[in-house]
Amino acid sequence: MTLRAATGDASAPERAPAVVPVHVGVIMDGNGRWAAARKLPRIEGHRRGVEALRRCVRAAREVGIRFLTIYSFSSENWSRPVGEVTELMRLLKLFLRHDLAELHRANVRVKVIGERANLSPEIRDLLAEAEEMTRGNTGLTLVVAFNYGSRQEIAGAVSRIAADVAAGRLKPQDVDVEMISQRLDTAGIPDPDLIVRTSGEQRLSNFLLWQAAYSEFVFLPIYWPDFDKAALLSAIDEYARRDRRFGGVTNCPGP
Numbered sequence: 001m002t003l004r005a006a007t008g009d010a011s012a013p014e015r016a017p018a019v020v021p022v023h024v025g026v027i028m029d030g031n032g033r034w035a036a037a038r039k040l041p042r043i044e045g046h047r048r049g050v051e052a053l054r055r056c057v058r059a060a061r062e063v064g065i066r067f068l069t070i071y072s073f074s075s076e077n078w079s080r081p082v083g084e085v086t087e088l089m090r091l092l093k094l095f096l097r098h099d100l101a102e103l104h105r106a107n108v109r110v111k112v113i114g115e116r117a118n119l120s121p122e123i124r125d126l127l128a129e130a131e132e133m134t135r136g137n138t139g140l141t142l143v144v145a146f147n148y149g150s151r152q153e154i155a156g157a158v159s160r161i162a163a164d165v166a167a168g169r170l171k172p173q174d175v176d177v178e179m180i181s182q183r184l185d186t187a188g189i190p191d192p193d194l195i196v197r198t199s200g201e202q203r204l205s206n207f208l209l210w211q212a213a214y215s216e217f218v219f220l221p222i223y224w225p226d227f228d229k230a231a232l233l234s235a236i237d238e239y240a241r242r243d244r245r246f247g248g249v250t251n252c253p254g255p
């Protein structure tokens, strides 16, 4: 698969998209296959994936996206070989240490979603520092989904609601969609307008299941390490062609 096939003429002049999604979620998939195609170790694909992530963040800022959520490590990724898990942890640390100052200078606000309890204290501190340092920034919000699983997130929200009901702080009939949304890790973040997945796979893999109720999905036939601004623009072009109805109708003649 080539990037050109997915995005058209990469040498075409830069242009601003007509419609810019407020929140884009990205499933960065295909690092392993990118590496295998080059007879390289899988971790080389992840390393190149970090460079693609940098291009993605820069492009999102340039295009004017307000929220970018990146799926960097799922609750299920612990089942990978220990060496690969260790490398993904190392790359997260590297990314935070190396890029935080620049993200801060670029007015990017970092927010982390996912379970932190079983991460190393070093990683927990780095994640907290990134959030703390950039808390007041007003540009792009970069939501880092790390050790994140949407089912686990929803189970946690339901558990907290059940505790409130059991303690008499809440009546069962008061539980509604908004209340559940506000108890997810993504509370305060608008639902994703667009979810992009690279590598050609077409599934959500436990990413933002609740929040994606009305998201548009674009599946790009490129591996994540090849992702760049042209790929993002091609996904946004596809998004702009969609007719979002949110369960309603648009200019539909009667039945």
Ligand code: FPP
Binding pocket: 028, 029, 030, 031, 032, 033, 034, 046, 047, 049, 050, 053, 071, 072, 073, 074, 077, 088, 089, 091, 092, 095, 199, 224
């Ligand atoms: C999926 O590719 C990718 C991941 C599980 C990790 C995503 C991580 C990065 C892009 C780099 C690290 C960034 C941070 C911030 C930690 P895959 O390995 O499942 O690819 P495959 O399906 O081809 O095997």
